Amino acid sequence: MTQKISFFSTQSYDKSFFEKYNDNFGFELEFFEVQLNFRTVDLIKNTAIVCVFVNDVVDAEVIEKLAEKGVKIIALRCAGFNNVDLVAAKKSGIRVCRVPSYSPEAVAEHAMAMILTLNRKTHKAYNRVREQNFSLNGLLGFDLHGKTVGIIGTGNIGKAFAKIVLGFGCKVLAFDISKDQEIEKLGVRYETLETIFKSADIISLHCPLNDKTKHMINKSSLSQMKDNIMLINTSRGGLINTPDIIEALKDAKVGYLGIDVYEQEEKLFFKDLSEDIIQDDDIQRLMSFPNVLVTAHQAFFTNEALTQIATTTFENVSNLITRNDIDNKAALLN
Structure with missing residues (x-):
């Protein structure tokens, strides 16, 4: 069964890079331009994986809703994770991963x-x-x-x-x-x-x-x-x-x-x-x-970094689905 990933806060370049490198993984990809927060969480339908960025709000309230919807993995496509309530995620049985290093x-x-x-x-x-x-x-x-x-x-x-x-x-x-x-x-x-x-x-x-x-x-x-x-x-x-x-x-x-x-x-x-x-x-x-x-959060914005973000995110999610673990422990947050 094909697993669906719902992406939030996406721009055209996010879609381009993730679609390009999905050929090796075969996920179903769903893209939302809006930020994830309590008002937008209901956009998620029949998905166990959400992918978020630096300004998405993944607090306890949002995590509770994600758990109700059957979400099992929150994949950050960035290194920072201060916007995610890791305690609430662990309590809800949701695994959280990130891209600890991308160029x-x-x-x-x-x-x-x-x-x-x-x-x-x-x-x-x-x-x-x-x-x-x-x-x-x-x-x-x-x-x-x-x-x-x-x-x-x-x-x-x-x-x-x-x-x-x-x-x-x-x-x-x-x-x-x-x-x-x-x-x-x-x-x-x-x-x-x-x-x-x-x-x-x-x-x-x-x-x-x-x-x-x-x-x-x-x-x-x-x-x-x-x-x-x-x-x-x-x-x-x-x-x-x-x-x-x-x-x-x-x-x-x-x-x-x-x-x-x-x-x-x-x-x-x-x-x-x-x-x-x-x-x-x-x-x-x-x-x-x-x-x-x-500059408007542009420092990460290179071809090499976006390639690494896409491939590492897919690898993290794939590993969590198949064996509930990730080789790079810095990428797994709970």
Whole structure:
């Protein structure tokens, strides 16, 4: 009997990649553009597997409804899982799996692209030249070589990012609950968060969102940082307290901010709102600063990453169906 997978929060590229790689698995695929939440869960009919993304709401209330509908597997097509109530899923007998690693280089390279763009202002230079303005005024940057870069979180993505910045000749400090010996041998030095806040010229966030990391960038931690600090976040929006970062930008404490994620992004990202009046005053304020670069959760968006996401998701689901287990234990969450 063919198993059906119901996908939520899907875009055209999701459908394209999952359909392409389904030839080797033979699932029946059902795609919904809407996010999964308590209002949309009733779209599911006769399916035991749902596939969700970063902004789908899979809380206890939704999980209860999924269990009532006979859902047995929740497959996350991402690494983060802070949007899923794992305790409720386990209680309901629903297995949860994820894609723990999909081209970490994709996200790491995007973080570096944001650093280079903010520093050398290539986005502004591009627009100027198209208008036949060849002036260099206002485009002054700085050498990355010799600067101190702080990396918070040295999992697969943070590790890949460390290797990139080392290649630029930067001094690299890192913080994580466990040390990676490979990057230590390359010259990365593990320090306390306080040391990184005080010493770094650039700080890049690559840690998960949980109770300990939520709003780790706040008024207190910002006050410890160097003036004109550059902050990059390609991890989770909730790591940054948005009102506090806005105040730090206004006070010129933060000299550069690059964010590919935003705490309230589920109302904005992956949608075309060009004809709408956006009601989120915080994102509008952030985008009004000339030294802020916002991309819409784009860091993962490479051919290699989407290929890995599709194939790993199918493999996870197939393994759970056939033997109720997954070889890669990091992919199984309960």
